[in-house]
Amino acid sequence: MSNNRALKGISLLKSQRLAVLPIDSYDLASELSVVDRHEYGGEYDALTFGSWSCHVLANGSGAESDIAFRPHDARLTLTELGSQLPNIMTLVTEHFSLDRLQWVRIFSLRDGLMAPHVDFLEWAKAGTRLQIPLRTTEESLHSEDDIVYHLRRGEVWKIHTTAPHSASSSSRTARLSLCLDFADAEEPVAVRDDIPATEPIRIIERPEATEAELEELIASGQKMTPATMRSAFRRFAALHFERRAHAVATFDWYEEAARRTGDAGVVAKAEAFRRYCVEKRTDGEAFDW
Incomplete structure (x- = not known):
């Protein structure tokens, strides 16, 4: 890609890379295998194609079957799955305040994609959604409007959920992305103890369709x-x-x-x-x- 086009893509991207976490400091391999084996109830099947699933670590009810996002005022409560993933939850609690955190989920995507969509259409106020890939490959991509980009492992991204966006992966290895939903879209989410970003934001060049x-x-x-x-x-x-x-x-x-x-x-x-x-x-x- 030309530098000019890459810079233009970055400048137009509404989603933001907020930080990079020292993800290698956490022993996640065995816990990611637990997520791989965890069953998914299919609540988002209308929007997803191929192998996409959602796994809840903490929410307002403590029930891991309670998957469909909605704002709530309840205390954040670990699900049974979340209690089996102490290192992932430590990653969350060491780097983010729990004050406004409402949902902790992991999205799994393998050889599949999501329909382009806008989040929070159902509610008067949008929240703040962060995604942090815990395991990913070069074939795992996000999109926003007409831009396609890649989230690297450990990068903390604030997803601009009210712009049409999507995700795709052609890899046979499941991409696992930690999704954190906070109340209030206006108040910034602080990230503690991050490390310097050493890689530029990766925008994917695509040719025009004929x-x-x-x-x-x-x-x-x-x-x-x-x-x-x-x-x-x-x-x-x-x-x-x-x-x-x-x-x-x-x-x-x-x-x-x-x-x-x-x-x-x-x-x-x-x-x-x-x-x-x-x-x-x-x-x-x-x-x-």
């Missing part, structure tokens, strides 16, 4: 049916990580493919999925493919 590539993608979906719509969406979302395009363009391509089916129900479902992901959701609303 008209032929977009036509082939859209044409591939024109035979979609209600039964195949969900599986078909993955290919549309994947192109955003491979070609320079805004995350929301995923829905533009998908809706055009839906229109070409001539099926009003397929079109309505495609439009509803855009609304659910990036425009409007209600508290507790689930999308039914």
Whole structure:
């Protein structure tokens, strides 16, 4: 990538790298294996494709089955899984204040991706979401608007959750990212005892999509049916990580493919999925493919 384009990507990125943690000071390998074996209930299946799962270490109820994010005023309580991961929880408590911390979760992603989405649409006030990769590979990527970037192991990122964003990984090794949700989006989150960042922020260059590539993608979906719509969406979302395009363009391509089916129900479902992901959701609303 040219330096000018890399600098432009960094300057436009709303998400921020806040710090780097001395992650090698913690013995995490055995605990990450526990997460690998932990079962996931599928609460976010409408938004995820391939192998994506969510694992709760602490929340307001103490129940590890209580996965779906929501703001709360309860005291942060360890789940059974969290009690099995003392080194990961020590990483959290040694570097962050618990005063505003509401959720501690780990997101696992392997050979899969998330639909572009906007978080906190359901609530009047957004919170602050941090992500810290505990295990990752070069193939594990995040996106925001039309920028794709990589979070390195131990980097603390404040995710700009109200911009359309996504995550993808083609690796067969599960990327495990610690997700910390704090109340209040305006108040900064302090990070204690971090170490200097030695690597520049990594922006991923992607070529522009050609008209032929977009036509082939859209044409591939024109035979979609209600039964195949969900599986078909993955290919549309994947192109955003491979070609320079805004995350929301995923829905533009998908809706055009839906229109070409001539099926009003397929079109309505495609439009509803855009609304659910990036425009409007209600508290507790689930999308039914």
